[in-house]
Amino acid sequence: MPQILTMNKYKILSIIFILFCLAPPYLFSADLNLIASLSGDKIMGKFNQPSAIFFDELKKRLYVADTGNNRLVSFDHEFNFISEFDAGGELKYPTSIVKNSKDQFFVVGGTARDELFLIDIPKKIFKQIEIKNITARENPFLPDNLAIDKDDNLYITDRGNGRILVVDSDGRFLKEIAVENKFVDLTDVQIDTEGNIYSLSTLEGKVYIFNNKEGSVSSFGKRGSRANEFEFPVSIAISPNRFVYVLDKHKGNVLVFKKDGNFQFNMLKKGWGNGEIYEPSYIYIDRGNKIYIVDRGNNRIQIFQGGK
Amino acid sequence: MKNLYKYSIFTLIIIGLSITYSEPSRDVETRGKTCLDCHHELQKKISEEKTHAPVKDGNCISCHNPHASNHKGLLKNNEMALCYTCHKDDKSGDFSQAIIHDPVRDGKCLICHNSHSSTNDKLLIKKGGEVCFSCHSKDSITTGKESHPLVKKGECITCHVPHSSTNEGLIKKGNADLCSSCHKVREKLFIDAHSGYPVEKANCSSCHNPHSSNSKSLLKASIHQPMAKKDCKTCHNDSNSKDPLKLISNGTILCYNCHTNTKKSFEKINSHVIGNRENSCLNCHNPHASDAKYLLDKREEKVCLKCHQDTKRRITAKSTLFKHPKLEDCSSCHSAHGSDNTSFLKAKEGESCNIEKCHEQQQIFSHPVGPDIIDPRNKKEMNCITCHNPMGSGYKYNLRLDPDKELCEQCHRF
Numbered sequence A: 001m002p003q004i005l006t007m008n009k010y011k012i013l014s015i016i017f018i019l020f021c022l023a024p025p026y027l028f029s030a031d032l033n034l035i036a037s038l039s040g041d042k043i044m045g046k047f048n049q050p051s052a053i054f055f056d057e058l059k060k061r062l063y064v065a066d067t068g069n070n071r072l073v074s075f076d077h078e079f080n081f082i083s084e085f086d087a088g089g090e091l092k093y094p095t096s097i098v099k100n101s102k103d104q105f106f107v108v109g110g111t112a113r114d115e116l117f118l119i120d121i122p123k124k125i126f127k128q129i130e131i132k133n134i135t136a137r138e139n140p141f142l143p144d145n146l147a148i149d150k151d152d153n154l155y156i157t158d159r160g161n162g163r164i165l166v167v168d169s170d171g172r173f174l175k176e177i178a179v180e181n182k183f184v185d186l187t188d189v190q191i192d193t194e195g196n197i198y199s200l201s202t203l204e205g206k207v208y209i210f211n212n213k214e215g216s217v218s219s220f221g222k223r224g225s226r227a228n229e230f231e232f233p234v235s236i237a238i239s240p241n242r243f244v245y246v247l248d249k250h251k252g253n254v255l256v257f258k259k260d261g262n263f264q265f266n267m268l269k270k271g272w273g274n275g276e277i278y279e280p281s282y283i284y285i286d287r288g289n290k291i292y293i294v295d296r297g298n299n300r301i302q303i304f305q306g307g308k
Numbered sequence B: 001m002k003n004l005y006k007y008s009i010f011t012l013i014i015i016g017l018s019i020t021y022s023e024p025s026r027d028v029e030t031r032g033k034t035c036l037d038c039h040h041e042l043q044k045k046i047s048e049e050k051t052h053a054p055v056k057d058g059n060c061i062s063c064h065n066p067h068a069s070n071h072k073g074l075l076k077n078n079e080m081a082l083c084y085t086c087h088k089d090d091k092s093g094d095f096s097q098a099i100i101h102d103p104v105r106d107g108k109c110l111i112c113h114n115s116h117s118s119t120n121d122k123l124l125i126k127k128g129g130e131v132c133f134s135c136h137s138k139d140s141i142t143t144g145k146e147s148h149p150l151v152k153k154g155e156c157i158t159c160h161v162p163h164s165s166t167n168e169g170l171i172k173k174g175n176a177d178l179c180s181s182c183h184k185v186r187e188k189l190f191i192d193a194h195s196g197y198p199v200e201k202a203n204c205s206s207c208h209n210p211h212s213s214n215s216k217s218l219l220k221a222s223i224h225q226p227m228a229k230k231d232c233k234t235c236h237n238d239s240n241s242k243d244p245l246k247l248i249s250n251g252t253i254l255c256y257n258c259h260t261n262t263k264k265s266f267e268k269i270n271s272h273v274i275g276n277r278e279n280s281c282l283n284c285h286n287p288h289a290s291d292a293k294y295l296l297d298k299r300e301e302k303v304c305l306k307c308h309q310d311t312k313r314r315i316t317a318k319s320t321l322f323k324h325p326k327l328e329d330c331s332s333c334h335s336a337h338g339s340d341n342t343s344f345l346k347a348k349e350g351e352s353c354n355i356e357k358c359h360e361q362q363q364i365f366s367h368p369v370g371p372d373i374i375d376p377r378n379k380k381e382m383n384c385i386t387c388h389n390p391m392g393s394g395y396k397y398n399l400r401l402d403p404d405k406e407l408c409e410q411c412h413r414f
Helices: A002-022 B002-038 B040-046 B079-086 B129-135 B149-153 B175-179 B188-193 B251-256 B262-266 B300-307 B309-316 B360-365
Strands: A032-038 A052-056 A061-066 A071-075 A081-085 A096-099 A105-109 A115-120 A125-129 A143-148 A154-158 A163-167 A173-177 A188-191 A197-201 A206-210 A217-220 A233-238 A244-248 A253-257 A263-267 A282-285 A290-295 A300-306 B370-374
Touching: A052 A282, A052 A290, A061 A096, A061 A105, A096 A143, A105 A143, A154 A188, A188 A233, A197 A233, A206 A244, A244 A282, B002 B040, B251 B262, B300 B309
Parallel strands: A052 A096, A143 A188, A233 A282
Antiparallel strands: A032 A300, A052 A061, A061 A071, A071 A081, A096 A105, A105 A115, A115 A125, A143 A154, A154 A163, A163 A173, A188 A197, A197 A206, A206 A217, A233 A244, A244 A253, A253 A263, A282 A290, A290 A300
């Protein structure tokens, strides 16, 4: 009798194990801890519709494009406020920010939100960069989101023409990246350590990956209401282990995929409390797998520690 | 005696065989009769001019279960699955083209067809266009003084297909091809009416309302000013040039040539420039004529929801019980080109519900709101949309959460 019981126990355990293996991965949530929620204080004031962030890996500093307040705000590695920068009132509507290895910032902004600025604080430089010899397209060039690769090349999404422009640190035009379908909008861009370019079409609900070595383009995703579908994807990030994280503004969560488009899981949920997000606008992941969400609808930046 | 015995066996075999092979038709008849013995009202329907094949054959059980069912009318399956069991789409693709008529998509065949019999072709519930007008009210289609002759006659299926089509509006052919089946596009009269421009391959419904209009030639209500003045050269090459329909400049620049101030309306924190390689103005506007305000390509709600598909899904969901009365009039709260306020609102969150003095009363007696009242969850100023969701909700008063539970508890923890 005890032998039979033991047998049954093993059988039950085996069944549970098999079911566990067969269960779709999206049933499991990510290992995620909220480590900071920045909504401002008396010294720095409150954010006003922040749009994007950049994390400087060398100096371990976080920079926030605080669009509605016409300023850039910096924080230390423990997310304490350091300072703000508004170029003496000349910086308007900063919407995206990156920094290169020479400590120079590149910021998209301007009253018409159609300018690219170079900011070199030690040298006290704040100037507009004009990108020359851009391939002319249907509409005027309208820069939106920025990314930077290890060679300090800038990747700029052009919301006027559904393409990505690649320029060097001096603003020299190198190439443009687009997909064949002219109705595709490319809303965000990120680069992985191998130089592969990841972009996102909000209206199509599709992730595009431009392979650096092969020159090929792959894509995945569609709009819909299922767990693995996008409602209104707005921003993309790549984790250190090359998982693709897509921030969905209207779903109020993040969808995680493998590079081949295999859906893994959803993380975070829509809401107003700590750890919840409402109409977010931007996602960024640093080398330590910290996930930064610009939680625009809640006027704050939330930082989560992803699993290591 | 032996022979008689043999004959008897032979006769029995013949009778047996004849009974065996005649059984199916007798069985059908019996089955039909069994149902009609009680369902007398069906007898009249069966004798109508057009009868559904299984009904004609008395094969009631092809659709009904005589004993029990989970579906109304003791149907064997739900309406969609049942009809599509026989009316398959495999070969014709009649039901599966890109644009599908709503009842077809939802499997509601009985909105247009009768299941047993009808006096109309295709077992339709009414004659010709009358079926269409049951949902697409004739009054709403023929709003103008003038109507297209086919609309007047109710001959909808001359231009439209009832199930699915590759063309928008469920039309049979591409717009120009469809119209030129009747309208003589190569005649001088037609060419002169279009200022000499070769529009025979153009989209006719860009300027004309194919159903009804108050204007001559069924032109749409609002005409783009240059077109109204027949000054096509404001945007296009001369009609005598090599490429007369070509635009004089590209993209948004063409529109900004005249609409200089409009550019400024996009220069906001939230800018609605949609980044693809088309003239982004044309994502929403029709450059020729429109029956909608601001020369929008379609009705405002349709224009917005074309891209905001998830919003459409959310506001039309059965769970969205409570909807703002102006939900379909997007621009009553949102600024379509750009806004410095969140969610493209025309006014700040705290002032948005009172821009046209819509909710003046609620400003007086509501839960404390304003810059000094802080939402403990996200440290934002409390206002109407902290608790209410104007885009629709499953809770009364468009509340975001259950008013008897978490709505208050999220902030007022007991």
